[in-house]
Amino acid sequence: MKDVFKEIKEKFYFTGNIKEDSQKLLKAYGKCSVAEHSIGVAKEARIIAKQYVGNCNEAEIAGLLHDISGIYENKERLLLAEKLQLNIVEEEKVLPLILHQKISRVMAEDLFQIKNKKILSAIECHTTLKKNASKMDMVLFIADKIKWDQKGIPPYLEKVQSELKISLEKGALCYIEEAIKNVQVIHPWLKEAYEDLKVK
Numbered sequence: 001m002k003d004v005f006k007e008i009k010e011k012f013y014f015t016g017n018i019k020e021d022s023q024k025l026l027k028a029y030g031k032c033s034v035a036e037h038s039i040g041v042a043k044e045a046r047i048i049a050k051q052y053v054g055n056c057n058e059a060e061i062a063g064l065l066h067d068i069s070g071i072y073e074n075k076e077r078l079l080l081a082e083k084l085q086l087n088i089v090e091e092e093k094v095l096p097l098i099l100h101q102k103i104s105r106v107m108a109e110d111l112f113q114i115k116n117k118k119i120l121s122a123i124e125c126h127t128t129l130k131k132n133a134s135k136m137d138m139v140l141f142i143a144d145k146i147k148w149d150q151k152g153i154p155p156y157l158e159k160v161q162s163e164l165k166i167s168l169e170k171g172a173l174c175y176i177e178e179a180i181k182n183v184q185v186i187h188p189w190l191k192e193a194y195e196d197l198k199v200k
């Protein structure tokens, strides 16, 4: 167990029920909207996985845990990532919010005992995707965008859903095309995923 998570381990009893434990942890830190968003993403990931991957349970687990690092405030993220010895890129220093995907992966592994590499990979790149993304990576990436964590309907929703009917790749590419028009900081993984999917 990593020292940084010692306090959580001391405060919480992990039953082994991922849904219960993750919801309990987020709510204990007052992150009820993240808890609600995670349930929505898990359900959506199940639906997309049923169509494209087959293993709905893995997709659901990835959805439940993808934003588990939401218990940490944005200002804590950079220091936490350093303590966890994560590979931090320049764009993440400018926008530490993006680090939450990598921190969630470590928490899933360390606190929730997730060893499944497909689940861990999907959690780690759920915000930015990455080059050579797996089907599971794309399932979680798209589910997170369809069930976004903001109010109202995502402006890209209709387009992404219609492209998703054709393929996971098209759904992911459609979202990235919309996103890069609006983001201030383009993470290298997002750029690489974009170049990769364009060719595919």
Ligand SMILES: [Fe+2]
Pocket: 066, 067, 100, 101, 126, 127, 144
């Ligand atoms: Fe996220």
Ligand SMILES: [Fe+2]
Pocket: 037, 041, 066, 067, 144, 149
């Ligand atoms: Fe999310």
